[in-house]
Structures are given as C-alpha cells and as structure tokens.
Amino acid sequence: MSDTTGSPPTAPRRCARCLLLETHDTLVFDEAGVCNVCRNIEHKQQKIDWQAREQELHTLLDSYRGKYAYDCLVPFSGGKDSTFTLYALVKSYGLKPLVVCFDHGFMRPVVLANTERTVRQLGVDFLKFRADWKVVKKVMLESLKRKGDFCWHCHTGIFAFPMQMAIKFDVPLVIWGQPSTEYNAFFRADEPEMVDEKRFNRYVNLGITAEDMVGMVGDGIELRDLEPFRYPSKEALRALGYRSICLGTYIPWDVKEQTRIIEKELDWRGDLVEGVPEAYSYEKIECAMQGVRDYLRFIKRGMGRTNHLATIDIRDGRLTREQGLRMMEEHDGKRPASLDVFLRFMGLTEAEFNAIAMQHVVDPHRHDPSRVQRGPELPDQHLWKLE
C-alpha cells in the first residue's frame, strides 16, 4: 500500500455572469458556467407572477390583521432591509407590528440614530434587547476559533430571539425582509422560504446550536446564559401556530429602489463601510465589526464585500463584469483599521487572529498575506465604545 499526498488545488472559478467565486457557500455552475444564485435570481425575475404573489400576501395578512395584540412581529436592525420591511408593512399594508431589535452590541452611531428616527416616526411599539456582554465575548471567541466566524451570537440572536418574543407576546406572524435566495443557494428559489428552525440550522447558526455551544465554551457558562441564542422548541412554536415568512417572497426585492424610498420617507441615512466604495453607503452599515467580518471572509474565501455588491449590480444590469472586477481590485481585501479595535476587545494579537483565519481557508482558494494592504479608518471609529 502506498500513500498519496492528495491532488493539487486548482484556482477557484468565478461565475461567468456575476463574479461570485466558487468558494461562496453552495455554489455550483451549469454548462454555461453560470452559478445557481444567478439562476435563482433569473427565476425570480422571469418566472414568478408577482401580482399573484402580492395578492397572496394580502390574503395572508388579512387572516392575521386585528386578531392579536399585534398583527405581526418585525425583527429589526435599523439597516436598510428591515427598515424598508417595517415601513412597507406599516404604511402600505396598514399593520400594527411589534418591532423587535436584537442588539448585537456593535451598532454604529448612524444606525442607532436611524432606528430612533424610524420607530418614532412610524409610531410602533419597539423592543430592544442586548445579551450579557461577557457571555457574548466568550462565545465570539469560541465561534471564531471553531468556524473562523466570530458572529455566532449575532446570527443566532437575530433569528432566535424574535421567535422567543413571538411566543412571549403571542404574535404568530413574523415577517422578515429578503429571502436568502437573493444571495445564496441554500434553498430552492421556486419554493417560498420559511424562516424556521431548519433554515436556522442549515446556514444561520454556523452549525452550532446553543445546546452545542454550552459545552464548547465551558468556562462556567450555563445553558440559561445562552437563552437569547436558543431557538424555541417545536412544541412552543406549534402551540403559537407561527408563520415566519420573508416579505421578499411576495414582492420583488430591489435594494437600491427601497433605499431611495426610506431615505425620502424616513430620512434614513447611509454610512461609510470599510472595504466598500462610497456609492454603496446603504449596505451593512449596522455593525462596527463589518470590516473585520468581511476581511475574514476575504482570507477564507477570496471574496470581499465589494465583490458581493458587484454581483448584485451585475445581475440587475447596473454594472458590467469589467467594472465589477475593477471595483473589487480597488476595494477588496484590505486589512481594516477596525481590526485594531476588534483585537483589543477580544484580547488577541494580530498573529493569533491571522493564524486562526488561515486555518479556515476554503478549498480551492489560497490566501497570500504578503499582498495585504491597510485600509483607511472610518470617521466614527473613535466613537465606538465596546467596553
């Protein structure tokens, strides 16, 4: 018996249409070299009868309106998608929502101001929750080490906590913003996406439930300390008779147009984001650590935030492939200035951070640290208070 060292890696492929790299989640290419996310979007743009869908939505909303203390629950971050969702449900559909914000602890000043303005202007009941900051720090480190992704508390809290509140306040209808099929292919685009425990486990929670995490992190943490991150039981959800849907299943999602609407109607404001052209100041402005998150993804998968944004605009015909490539070249992969803040907060050195990140590089991508340049500091970075 002989031993082999395995086959050599080949350079990652890009979608022939949208520039997504094959390291992105569940990407596969068809004979034309076009990725399954592009095909999902094509389906959305061509095959769906949006008028019929909106009629379905009206019927669905009618069956809940006025029957409970709140017509629906809207999970809310203050970013463009949840702000538009809330705006549309209140203004266009006349619902009385309970607005629930899971605060991940890294909200930037502009988003906080947006949130205040939006909930006051729209006139809605608003609930905001932040988990124990010491617990958050511990689980961040654990998930960074295990998955090369420090955002476990945020992923799980955002999707689990509002469901807990739906049960607590007896609000069976929960309405989220855009379906995941806009960005990845974890689900088929021809079926309405249910925001349920299966979806939570498939790709939201990094494959780690609170019950898993409690034994991983140890360090005196009990399961009840992780309650905000825990998906409610099937029995409790069944008793509520819940329905957890995406508004984007029923109306075609158009980020740019929707941003224009909330800017005009709610005075919603964008912000600069690290590693992203100024023109995209509406995207991912919520989190101070977005730059670090995107940098990690670049190390692991070779894809930065600008690449992601370019793919959306290319599919929508707002950008050519060549323009996209140029934009990526200019903005992606910079070492964010906010990494200093992150490292101080986590108590890690940059060498330790890099070593963890490099463990998580995804085949067939290879990261070359020698080519990394430092990016500029955001104007509000000095205002962030993490401790």
Place this chain on the structure above:
Amino acid sequence: MSRVAIIDYGMGNLYSVAKAFEALHAEVVVTDDPEQIRTADRVVLPGVGAFGEGMKNLAARGLTKVLENEILCHGKPFLGICLGMQLLAREGFEHGHHEGLGWLKASVRPLDLGQSRLRKIQIGWNDVAHRPGSALFAGLQGTPSFYFVHGYHLVTDEPGSVTGVSHYGSRFVAAIQQGNIFGVQFHPEKSQESGLAILKNFLRWRPDLPSDPVMGDLPNVPETSVKARLIPTLLLEGSRLVKTVQFGLRRDVGDPVKAPMVYDAQMADELVYLDITATIEDRGVDRLEEAVRRVTGECFMPLTAGGGIRSVEDIRQLLTAGADKVSINSAAVERPALIGEAARLFGRQCLMVSIDVRTNHRRREVFTHGGRRSTGLDPVEWAKQAAAAGAGEILLTSIDREGTFRGYDIGLTKAVTEAVDIPVVASGGAGKLRDLVDAVVAGGASAVAAASLFHFRDHSPIKAKAFMKRTGIHTR
C-alpha cells in the same frame, strides 16, 4: 385524522416509521394485535432484514391472515416499505428459496448489476423516476432522491403496477401500486423532505374517492449515477458529543440530539453515531439506544449506530430504536461468526463492520477497543473476511489520520475498496474539501465520513457536497 397501524413483526425500523408518521400528525399504533389492525384506517408493513426471517416472523405472530383479510378483502390502504414491499411477492431468494405473501405476481431476486462494477448492495441515495399521476408521488418534481438499503429487488410480472423506477446496474422497481396496495423499495421515513412527502401522500389517499387520474407512462430513468455519500461522524461520550485526535485527546463538539438535527438540516446523506467508550467500559448499548431513539424522533435520515455491540440482541435493540444500520467492531474481531448470524437475521445490508487501522511496527494493523488493542490482523485480509462472512459495508478508519486534518489514508482506502465488493466508507483525516474528493476518486470509496471538517472549519455537509459536485462527483 388517520389512524395508522404499523405492523410489529420484530423486523426493525418500526420506531422510525412511527416517528415519521407522527411528525405528519397521524395517530400511530405499533402493533401485532389483530384487533388493532382491524380498527386502523391504514396499515404499514415496514421491514429491515432478510426475506425468510420476515415471513417466518409474520407467520409466527399469526399476522398473515388478518393482513389478507383487511387489505385484500376490505381494501384498506396499505404501504409496504423495503422488505415490507418485497414480502408481498410470491417468492424470495435471499438465503435460499422462501415463499412470500403472494399478493403481487412478483419474485424477489438479487440486484442485477449488469455489466457494471457496482457494489453488490445498494446503500445510499438514488433518483426515482415516477409515473405522472401516481398518487404516492403527487407534488414531487423531477426525479427526487430517496434512500435505499437493499441487495434484493422486486421483479414483477405486472409492469402496469410499477409507479416508480430507479437504476442500479439495471432498472429496478422503486415503487408499485396495485389498487389499495402501495409499496416502496426505498425508505421514505429516512429520505428527509421527499420521503415525508411520500408518507403524506399515502395518508391522503382515499379508496372511497373516485379513482386516480389515468397514470401516464413511466419516464426513462437515467443510467445509474451512484451518489457518493457524505457522512458526518458523531462520537458519543457520556452526555455529550466529542471529537478525538487519533482516538485520544477530546474536545466537546455538541449536544447528542441538536448536533444531528443540524446535520439533517444541512443535507448530510447519513449519520454514523458511535458510543466510543461502551466497549472499553463493557456496558452494552443502552446509552446508545437512548441516543438513537431521541435522534430518530427528530431526524428523518439514515442513521448507523455502533459502539459496544456484542450480540444479535444488541443489534436488534438498536434497529428497533430507529437505527438503519449497526456498526460492529471489536465483537466482530473477537467472534467473526457474529457477522454471519446477524446477516441472516437482519439482512447484510444493515451490517456495517467498522475497521480501525493503526500503523504498528511500520505496517498497518487492525486495532479494536477504541484503538487500544492490537489484533495482529491485516486490514485488507480482515475486510475480505468480514465481507465474506456477511458484512454489508465497511467503515474504514485510519487512527493515524483521525482528527489530524492530514487527509484520508488513500493507500489504505484503495487497497480495501479493491479487495471487497461491498461499499467502503473512508474515515479519518478529512481536513479540507479536496480530501473528500480524493477518497472517492483515488481511493474508490463509496462514501466519506468526516467530523473535524465540520466542527473546526467553516464547512457543512451542504457546502462540502457543492464542492464535490463542482469536481464532477455525483452527490445528492
């Protein structure tokens, strides 16, 4: 609401079938009591195991007559699953010639592999082409995949009753319907969403409604594209799951029930669930059975259970709790006759022999008792012997590579896959996505097991299978 009687005749998968129907809000009774069968609205005959043993058990419990009466005379909706469908034939040829129930003009014969070099037993997911308009497949698009575990298939004289076909070396019957009698060769209770859709359709079908629309022709089914399986390994230690390195150093990797639920959602093809201290602590399979039972209640996907199995009674206990297959290791080495005994009772398709290999004095050697005990056995020779004795599948683990991220031992994998004609699951060492591909392409493995890859890297089965697909490997 429909009351479903699941026939208990001592032949496995009762619990998993019951749980799947319960998940669809059906009222379920698992029974061998004729009165219960008479009062039920629907009857399901599950079955894992050998043909002769199945017929013997039905007869011994006096069930033949009541079933004939309820199904053939009273026309109660009936679903036979896997062996439960095969028993409807006139005769079967597994371990000798046996008479069947004779409800269908059919016989049960070994899979016809044709000119292919396929493994003798089909274990895994395969596409099913179904007849348009057939009630069982209502709402399922294209050629959905289902989970199969069988070495024998139904050969029918009445092609008109075939509603679903699949291909493994040659075309074979995947589903039939003859009036109120439905049968499927695959395991709907273990085929995740598409499987539950089948069971739901069965619950909805009503004999008193106007007959089904005329069924169209059977579409062609593509030639076998055997799907490589991706199998997360779960190691139970006490009340938690752990991950080891070279069978030593342990790290907590999750909750015994929640972690399998995650893999289920992430489209893993199968789970291997092992109690890693049962043999060393000499305490049997009770703890494992408890875990299997809980997992079966939540995950409608294939599950192999192992660790601490010493006897056919232990095997029966685990199959009854919802395991589709069992994995035996130390006990098989100590008493190879156990393999044959179990194969005769439960059918070889549910018997995985697990072989742990460690380098000892510069040669590869089989170790047992969680890698602690040297056996002097050569892995290839032992694999051949196990296959000849009746093993249905080999789980081949390199202790040297386990938990190290260094890749599978391809040389070992290749040597064993070439030496036996049953499926081999490569295990130990997967550290990057490319390793999975190498085990299948260079190693010839039918399936790849992995754990560290999912616990300590940003990977999941659904992402890893997309990678495999991109390299041209058929995956579900």
